Amino acid sequence: MKIILVLLFAASLGVVQEAHAVQSCQCVVFRMDDIQDYWLDDVQVGVINEFEHQNASLTVGIIGNYFGQDGKIVGSVSDALKQDAPKFVVANHGWNHEHFNTFSRDEQSALIHNTNQKISDTLGIMPNIFIAPYNAINNDTVISLFENNMVYLSTNETQDIPPYKLSGAAFFRFPATAEIGDLNKGNTAWASLNHDQTYAQVLRSMVKYGFAVVVLHPQDYANKHPGFVYDDTINQTQIHELDLLIDKIRNDGYAMVTMDGISQNAIYDTKYPKWLDKNFDLYFKGNMTDSDMTNSVEYLKSKKIISTNLGSGKYPWHQNIVTTYFWVGEPADADNQYNDNLSSAWDDDWMNHYGGVDDPTNRNQYLPSQFVPKENPFYFALPYNDFYDDGTRKADSYGAVYWASQKSWNDSESMVKNKWIEITKGNKTAYAQWEDSGPFVYDDTAYVFGSSLPQNTINHNAGLDVSPAVKDYINLQHGKNVVNWRFVDSGDVPDGPWKDVITTSQVFHSPH
Numbered sequence: 001m002k003i004i005l006v007l008l009f010a011a012s013l014g015v016v017q018e019a020h021a022v023q024s025c026q027c028v029v030f031r032m033d034d035i036q037d038y039w040l041d042d043v044q045v046g047v048i049n050e051f052e053h054q055n056a057s058l059t060v061g062i063i064g065n066y067f068g069q070d071g072k073i074v075g076s077v078s079d080a081l082k083q084d085a086p087k088f089v090v091a092n093h094g095w096n097h098e099h100f101n102t103f104s105r106d107e108q109s110a111l112i113h114n115t116n117q118k119i120s121d122t123l124g125i126m127p128n129i130f131i132a133p134y135n136a137i138n139n140d141t142v143i144s145l146f147e148n149n150m151v152y153l154s155t156n157e158t159q160d161i162p163p164y165k166l167s168g169a170a171f172f173r174f175p176a177t178a179e180i181g182d183l184n185k186g187n188t189a190w191a192s193l194n195h196d197q198t199y200a201q202v203l204r205s206m207v208k209y210g211f212a213v214v215v216l217h218p219q220d221y222a223n224k225h226p227g228f229v230y231d232d233t234i235n236q237t238q239i240h241e242l243d244l245l246i247d248k249i250r251n252d253g254y255a256m257v258t259m260d261g262i263s264q265n266a267i268y269d270t271k272y273p274k275w276l277d278k279n280f281d282l283y284f285k286g287n288m289t290d291s292d293m294t295n296s297v298e299y300l301k302s303k304k305i306i307s308t309n310l311g312s313g314k315y316p317w318h319q320n321i322v323t324t325y326f327w328v329g330e331p332a333d334a335d336n337q338y339n340d341n342l343s344s345a346w347d348d349d350w351m352n353h354y355g356g357v358d359d360p361t362n363r364n365q366y367l368p369s370q371f372v373p374k375e376n377p378f379y380f381a382l383p384y385n386d387f388y389d390d391g392t393r394k395a396d397s398y399g400a401v402y403w404a405s406q407k408s409w410n411d412s413e414s415m416v417k418n419k420w421i422e423i424t425k426g427n428k429t430a431y432a433q434w435e436d437s438g439p440f441v442y443d444d445t446a447y448v449f450g451s452s453l454p455q456n457t458i459n460h461n462a463g464l465d466v467s468p469a470v471k472d473y474i475n476l477q478h479g480k481n482v483v484n485w486r487f488v489d490s491g492d493v494p495d496g497p498w499k500d501v502i503t504t505s506q507v508f509h510s511p512h
Contacts, residue, residue, distance in 0.1 A: 019273050023166045024210030025265035026316065027255040028202060031154060031176060031215045033061045033093060033131060035077065037070030040218040045076040046234040047221050047242075052083060054246050055453060057319070059259040061093030061131035064115025068122045078123060087320055089258040091129035092116055092150070098133055105140035112148045128152060129259050135159040135176075146171070152259050154213060157284075164209055166266035174262055176215035177205035180242070190228065192220050192238055195245035200283075200290035202249065203297045207272050207306060208280055211262050212254075214245075253451045255319060265317050272306045315402060315487035316451065321463040323423075323483045324439060325471040326381065329357030345385045345437035346417045348510040360468035366497050367469070375505065378473075378498035380423075381436035381465040383444040383456060386415045391509060400445045402487065412507050420493050423466065425483045428474040431498045432466060439465045469497070 030051065035044060051058040060077065068074060080088040094100065095111040103111065112130065120126045128151040132141065135155040145153060153160070156176045164173050178201030181192035198214060205212035221238045222230040249256060257265060279296060282288040300306040329351045330341040344350040351357065355374040362369040367377055386397040393411065398404045401415045409415055419434045439462050446452035447463060454463030460480050470476075474483065493499065 019271045020208075020277070021269055021271045022208070022210045023266050024206070024268040024270040025166060025255070025257070025262050026206070026253070026268050026270075027211055027257045027262060027265050028206075028249050029059055029174065029211070029213045029257060029259050029262065030056065031059045031061065031091075031131065031213050031259065033215060033217050034063060034097070035060045035073065035090075035093070035218075036063045036066035037068065037073055039066075040222050040230060040232050041070060041072045042232045043218045043222045043230075043234055044073060046239070047216070047218065048076050048080055048088075050239055050242060051088075052080060054243065055320070056246050056256045057087040057258045057261065059089050059091055059129065061091045062115070062119055062127075063093050063097050063133075064095045064111075064118040066097075068118060074122060081123060081125065087258050087261070089129065089260060090119060090123065090125065090127050091131045091152075091154070091259065092119065092127045093131045094133040099136040100132060100141050101136045101138040103140075105143055108140055109144035109147045112144055112150065116148060129154065131155075132159070142171075154259060156215075162209060164211075166210055167263050169263075172263055174211065174213055174259055176213045177209065178202045178212050178214040180214065180216035180238075181220040189226065190217075190219050190224060192235075192241075195241045195248060196294070197290045198245055199248050200293040202254075204280055204283055204293055206254065207270060207276070207297055210266070210268070210270055213259070216242075250451060250453075255316065255451055257319060261319070268316075270307070272300070276300070276306075317484050317486045318447075318463070319484050320482050321454070321485060322460045323425075323464040323466060323476065323481050324459050324462045325360065325468060325476060326436075326439075326465045327358040327360050327468050328354045328379075329359075341436070344435055345381075345442070346387075346414050346435075346507045347505065348508060350435075353505060353508070358468055360471070363468065363472065366472060373501060375435070375503040376433050376498065376501050377467060377469040378430065378432040379435040379467045379503070380421060380432045380470065381438040382416075382421075382434060382448050383438060383441035383454065383463065384416065384448040385437040385442045387507070394443075396445065400449045402449060414507050417506065418503050420488050420490055421485050422488045423464075423470060423474060423483050423485045425474040425476070425481070430470050430473040431488065431493050431496060432470050433498075433503050435503060436465070439463075473497070 032047065077090065092112060092115045095114050100108050116126055128149065130145055130150050130153050132155045137155055137159060151171060153173045154175055160173050160175045178198050180198055181190055184191040202212040202214065219230050221235055223233050223235045224230055255265060279288060283293045326341055328341060332340040342351045347353055353375060356371045358377065359368050367373060387393055397415055404415055416434050420431055423430050423432060439456055440458050441456045444455045447454045454461055456462055464485060
């Protein structure tokens with residue numbers, strides 16, 4: 001309590017002129033270490049399945065020499081890699097889970113190479129993330145990682161001290177900054193933390209570094225006995241704590257990404273007063289409670305003393321969103337729940353204004369083969385409309401839409417129609433304009449302008465509908481397709497076929 005009072009007193013004095021400004025992804029990585037054959041198989045598989053069930057991304061560290069023979073473990077990891085969502089990546093976690101700093105540079109390089117090759121031979125992918133066993137590294141470790149084309153290193157804050165660059169580098173260091181469990185003070189038992197304890201660490205890391213990496217181990221979720229003895233059965237209490245932690249992270253607006261997703265989402269600027277570092281130091285040394293840490297950060301955020309701003313006209317990514325396609329003039333049938341696309345949310349005569357039916361089966365490159373569209377063939381639908389059915393604007397749109405305060409809007413002007421998004425699928429990126437509302441839901445503010453998952457439950461919980469041109473450009477296939485998307489300002493849209501025709505028309509309602 002004394003710490004909180006001191007902190008709040010400092011804030012009340014306005015001691016915030018000197019502030020740290022850090023680049024931030026506003027994202028959390030879950031890092032699961034010690035993936036290996038024939039050890040707590042059911043627990044490892046159960047935890048991986050829980051992340052999939054929660055639609056939460058996971059990075060797993062594989063011990064090379066202990067992986068590849070256990071069909072249960074290999075099958076679970078292989079199946080997770082095949083899922084479109086959530087994103088799942090594997091990392092190199094050493095050959096024999098050794099202290100790397102006890103080996104020569106050549107030996108370290110060989111150990112890294114051996115594990116990479118084992119993962120490649122077993123799973124068909126080559127990892128570029130290295131999770132250091134025991135967090136034991138030295139300069140030779142870093143050189144060895146370069147020699148093996150590794151891009152990401154993860155240890156802990158003690159062994160790899162800050163600062164940590166989040167973007168614009170060829171090599172990134174993202175250490176563990178929060179944990180699910182660890183050895184107790186007497187090194188006599190493995191102690192698991194509850195979700196509030198872990199979340200306090202996440203908050204500190206998020207403010208101080210702009211990201212958080214939460215490390216977990218299979219034994220965190222096994223039923224335990226004295227003397228480091230574990231049953232290969234899931235501890236349901238700890239799984240529930242994991243679910244609560246994921247919910248808390250998601251509800252507070254933070255994205256969950258894999259290790260390689262931090263640099264892809266470093267689009268924010270976070271500012272906090274320099275004196276807060278003293279409180280962070282107290283907490284890190286165990287002289288400040290978890291609840292005090294959480295309360296202090298939440299208080300400072302509520303008072304705008306800690307600020308997180310969208311930087312450089314950028315907007316947050318929506319990751320692993322199931323995506324379907326539709327087209328202008330699409331007839332009503334079972335695939336679209338018998339809703340035709342002759343009109344749009346904002347244009348009662350959309351097909352005629354576009355120029356005809358945007359037939360997805362008869363194409364001339366990215367255009368329909370029968371005519372040249374009058375409006376942009378790169379279009380999309382998101383589940384939000386800033387107008388009610390009677391044509392009046394939704395009052396909450398001024399608080400929901402990111403750019404609502406940038407200008408005055410007349411009563412017949414949509415805030416969102418014609419807005420651009422960036423869409424990525426694998427190594428393909430397209431840009432498109434917002435021309436309709438859907439799929440199937442029309443007021444999903446928490447998803448479109450927040451960090452929640454889509455409300456829609458049809459077509460595998462689809463959260464984005466794209467045009468035939470977008471579909472073809474990013475190579476959407478039959479079945480369940482997953483993309484990442486974010487809003488972009490028009491001035492940030494690069495040249496491409498999406499700028500050959502730019503839609504500028506506004507709301508059109510036919511007279512009744």
